[in-house]
Amino acid sequence: METTQLVSPYILSAVTFIYALAAVLYIFSWIFKTPVADRWATWAAVTGWAGNTAGIILRWIESYRVLESGHAPFSNLYESLIFFSWTIITLYLILERRTANRVIGAFCTPLAFLALAYASLSPNVSSRIQPLLPALQSNWLIAHVMTCFIGYAAFAIAFGVSLMYLLKSGSGDSEGAMMQKLPAPAVLDDLTHQLVVFGFLFLTIGIITGAVWANSAWGRYWGWDPKETWSLITWLIYAALLHMRLMRGWQGRRIAIMSIVGFMAVLFTYFGVNLLPGMHSYGASG
Amino acid sequence: MNQIKSVSAGYFDGVWKLFASLKLTIALLLSLAATSIVGTLIPQNQELKEYFQAFGPFLFQIFDVLDIFDMYHAWWFQLLLLMLVLNITVCSIDRLSVTWKIIFPKVPKFKASRFINNPNMKELNIHRQPDDLKSKYESVLNRFYSYTSFDRTDDGIMLFAEKGRWTRLGVYAVHLSIILLLVGGLIGSNYGFEGFVNIPEGESADQIRLRNSGKIIPLGFTIRCDDFNITHYRNGAVREWRSSLSILEDGKLVFQKDIIVNDPLRYKGINIFQSSLGELGPETSGAADVHPIKPGDDIILDITSTESGMSYRKTTIIGREVAIPEGLGTFVVTEYRPDAQFRGQVVGEAIVGIHKMDGADPVEILLPLHFPAFDKMRKGQAVFSVAEQTIEKFSPGSTPEMRYYTGLQVTNDPGVWVVYSGFMMIIAGCIITFFMSHQKMCVHIIPKEGGSIVRISGTANKNKPGMWKKVDRIADEISQLT
Numbered sequence: 177m178e179t180t181q182l183v184s185p186y187i188l189s190a191v192t193f194i195y196a197l198a199a200v201l202y203i204f205s206w207i208f209k210t211p212v213a214d215r216w217a218t219w220a221a222v223t224g225w226a227g228n229t230a231g232i233i234l235r236w237i238e239s240y241r242v243l244e245s246g247h248a249p250f251s252n253l254y255e256s257l258i259f260f261s262w263t264i265i266t267l268y269l270i271l272e273r274r275t276a277n278r279v280i281g282a283f284c285t286p287l288a289f290l291a292l293a294y295a296s297l298s299p300n301v302s303s304r305i306q307p308l309l310p311a312l313q314s315n316w317l318i319a320h321v322m323t324c325f326i327g328y329a330a331f332a333i334a335f336g337v338s339l340m341y342l343l344k345s346g347s348g349d350s351e352g353a354m355m356q357k358l359p360a361p362a363v364l365d366d367l368t369h370q371l372v373v374f375g376f377l378f379l380t381i382g383i384i385t386g387a388v389w390a391n392s393a394w395g396r397y398w399g400w401d402p403k404e405t406w407s408l409i410t411w412l413i414y415a416a417l418l419h420m421r422l423m424r425g426w427q428g429r430r431i432a433i434m435s436i437v438g439f440m441a442v443l444f445t446y447f448g449v450n451l452l453p454g455m456h457s458y459g460a461s462g
Numbered sequence: 463m464n465q466i467k468s469v470s471a472g473y474f475d476g477v478w479k480l481f482a483s484l485k486l487t488i489a490l491l492l493s494l495a496a497t498s499i500v501g502t503l504i505p506q507n508q509e510l511k512e513y514f515q516a517f518g519p520f521l522f523q524i525f526d527v528l529d530i531f532d533m534y535h536a537w538w539f540q541l542l543l544l545m546l547v548l549n550i551t552v553c554s555i556d557r558l559s560v561t562w563k564i565i566f567p568k569v570p571k572f573k574a575s576r577f578i579n580n581p582n583m584k585e586l587n588i589h590r591q592p593d594d595l596k597s598k599y600e601s602v603l604n605r606f607y608s609y610t611s612f613d614r615t616d617d618g619i620m621l622f623a624e625k626g627r628w629t630r631l632g633v634y635a636v637h638l639s640i641i642l643l644l645v646g647g648l649i650g651s652n653y654g655f656e657g658f659v660n661i662p663e664g665e666s667a668d669q670i671r672l673r674n675s676g677k678i679i680p681l682g683f684t685i686r687c688d689d690f691n692i693t694h695y696r697n698g699a700v701r702e703w704r705s706s707l708s709i710l711e712d713g714k715l716v717f718q719k720d721i722i723v724n725d726p727l728r729y730k731g732i733n734i735f736q737s738s739l740g741e742l743g744p745e746t747s748g749a750a751d752v753h754p755i756k757p758g759d760d761i762i763l764d765i766t767s768t769e770s771g772m773s774y775r776k777t778t779i780i781g782r783e784v785a786i787p788e789g790l791g792t793f794v795v796t797e798y799r800p801d802a803q804f805r806g807q808v809v810g811e812a813i814v815g816i817h818k819m820d821g822a823d824p825v826e827i828l829l830p831l832h833f834p835a836f837d838k839m840r841k842g843q844a845v846f847s848v849a850e851q852t853i854e855k856f857s858p859g860s861t862p863e864m865r866y867y868t869g870l871q872v873t874n875d876p877g878v879w880v881v882y883s884g885f886m887m888i889i890a891g892c893i894i895t896f897f898m899s900h901q902k903m904c905v906h907i908i909p910k911e912g913g914s915i916v917r918i919s920g921t922a923n924k925n926k927p928g929m930w931k932k933v934d935r936i937a938d939e940i941s942q943l944t
């Protein structure tokens with residue numbers, strides 16, 4: 177039952193540092209035009225991703241060793257943070273392949289690093305493997321957590337890309353070398369939209385699987401508890417964003433700001449809600 | 463007459479326009495988001511006197527008038543939802559009535575100019591005459607597209623193909639599903655109920671208490687709890703609550719099932735969920751291992767100041783007032799309850815006390831012995847708990863012959879299937895809208911000396927880059943034909 181018997185937290189702490197290294201390399205290669213740092217940055221991200229994947233799988237296996245009945249590693253704050261950073265890096269690496277632009281990495285890998293660092297280093301987050309309470313013993317929980325966090329990761333990257341957009345469009349024509357390396361505003365704008373669309377689909381499925389789960393555990397699919405309500409708020413903000421884009425004139429800057437606001441709502445749904453009164457069974461740090 | 467008619471028609475038009483506008487949609491979505499925040503900052507459906515204490519008379523009055531204490535059911539919140547439904551309905555009718563014929567004509571039309579002037583056109587030179595190529599190319603297009611046609615133009619032959627016309631309806635499915643969700647929710651809250659009942663092992667119940675009104679209603683059948691078991695993990699946490707239930711009608715057994723959390727019993731549209739458990743008080747269970755706190759017994763309290771974080775340990779007995787340091791007033795234990803309840807949930811053994819502080823009204827505080835962190839929830843200036851040594855006495859392991867009662871949540875929601883179909887529809891609708899598109903392809907064959915020029919171009923209502931790739935693909939297939 178003790179943390180000291182587990183190997184996965186050590187792997188994941190190591191991954192934290194690899195992600196930190198990747199973040200530094202991406203930023204370095206953005207500031208100084210060095211193809212060498214470019215290549216190393218990607219290697220660091222891929223290595224970190226592999227370690228992250230191994231850490232998740234190992235933790236799953238370890239749960240069977242440590243507990244009388246093991247479970248998929250999606251049951252508390254620590255495990256969700258690890259999955260969060262995994263999805264961010266996975267999505268990012270796919271994006272890097274598709275866009276062949278590494279500057280985005282300078283804005284995404286730090287997010288994955290922060291998520292893992294918070295999981296590994298914060299005293300508020302315990303890496304203990306705990307047995308599942310009755311309410312959490314449901315396959316809907318796994319579907320719920322996975323889909324929500326895929327959505328959150330897409331929104332996180334959209335947030336990074338929106339920041340890039342604001343930087344790029346704010347820099348005007350003063351062609352600094354750093355600004356030049358950012359993709360064109362139109363590309364960033366389109367990317368934000370695509371990521372939001374992707375995230376919106378997964379957030380929708382995440383909210384729905386959560387509702388179905390709540391209905392099987394407590395006999396109600398929606399109870400307006402703060403966590404549920406905040407996920408709805410997030411969803412409404414992104415729905416508004418999608419509609420704004422369809423209206424003439426709502427592109428670029430305003431969409432970037434909306435996507436940043438949306439991501440703030442994601443963060444609040446994820447972390448802030450624990451500060452509010454109420455009890456979402458899954459919210460408390462454990 | 464005429465004038466009145468046109469005025470009211472003008473009025474109607476104005477309202478119609480308002481509800482058909484996307485500006486209203488955005489205003490509604492953002493207002494719903496913004497107002498929803500309020501209900502997460504102010505806990506909902508608490509007792510009125512708690513609000514009164516927290517906010518004082520003035521704010522209390524204002525909040526009460528605005529139904530802030532149950533805001534998601536307040537008239538103004540429901541009005542926002544109603545307006546969203548109207549908005550979606552009017553908007554959909556408005557757009558569909560215009561676009562339906564364009565989306566679904568009897569014979570799909572192709573605008574040659576959109577392909578001829580397409581900037582992403584592929585051009586091939588083929589050493590064959592147009593009429594040789596036509597049928598071959600048609601069969602290629604038929605492989606990829608559901609509809610093909612051709613047109614002989616001044617300068618050659620144009621082959622057209624398209625698919626996914628219906629995907630333009632995806633967005634209407636998304637919008638219709640929002641209506642389904644809200645209507646389903648409305649059906650549930652008007653024609654369904656949510657209640658609970660506690661049944662001791664071996665006993666039965668045929669009525670339940672509603673959660674909101676506290677009213678008692680008959681079920682129409684009897685639930686008997688044949689057995690109730692808790693299992694624990696090695697670390698003491700609950701692993702499973704299991705109730706073996708029987709459903710009886712007119713005294714006859716009609717249904718039997720073990721329920722656990724996440725696996726309810728459903729009978730005649732009524733769902734029975736495992737939601738809590740309670741221990742029967744010592745009087746009824748006669749279990750020997752329970753040590754109720756009697757008048758005169760020592761009670762050890764831990765009191766933590768929220769401001770300084772300091773903890774103080776005080777020993778007291780029922781009825782004796784203790785002073786709390788840091789000017790946090792006094793606390794007196796008033797009674798011991800063997801099976802206390804908190805908002806309808808059984809919390810087991812607890813003591814009740816009164817906390818008095820200068821300048822504040824006295825507060826009655828419940829301290830369940832099994833939940834030492836319980837009082838943190840109150841967010842008071844001082845947090846109380848009963849010290850550990852008392853709790854150990856009552857830990858689950860030490861009282862094996864304890865008799866329990868099962869706490870069941872009993873609900874009926876005739877709207878749930880409407881909501882679930884809304885769920886499926888919104889997912890399907892989103893996938894269609896986001897990832898599928900209406901694609902058109904045109905292969906233009908122009909005769910020239912010794913062969914033909916073949917121009918391939920395509921359009922799509924979404925995902926243009928995907929379409930360009932498709933054009934490349936078709937061009938590849940065509941150039942490989944001999």
Ligand code: HEM
Pocket residue numbers: 373415418419422481482483484487491546549550553554633636637640892895896
């Ligand atoms: C919570 C409520 C709503 C949700 C979740 C929602 C969702 C969506 C989605 C996902 C799209 C597709 C966006 C895209 O293609 O990128 C869309 C488009 C649209 N929505 Fe909504 N919507 C909602 C409410 C409304 C309302 C109330 C109206 C009424 C005016 C409306 C009007 C439209 C229109 C006109 C489009 C564009 C359709 C087109 O491309 O032809 N929506 N909506």
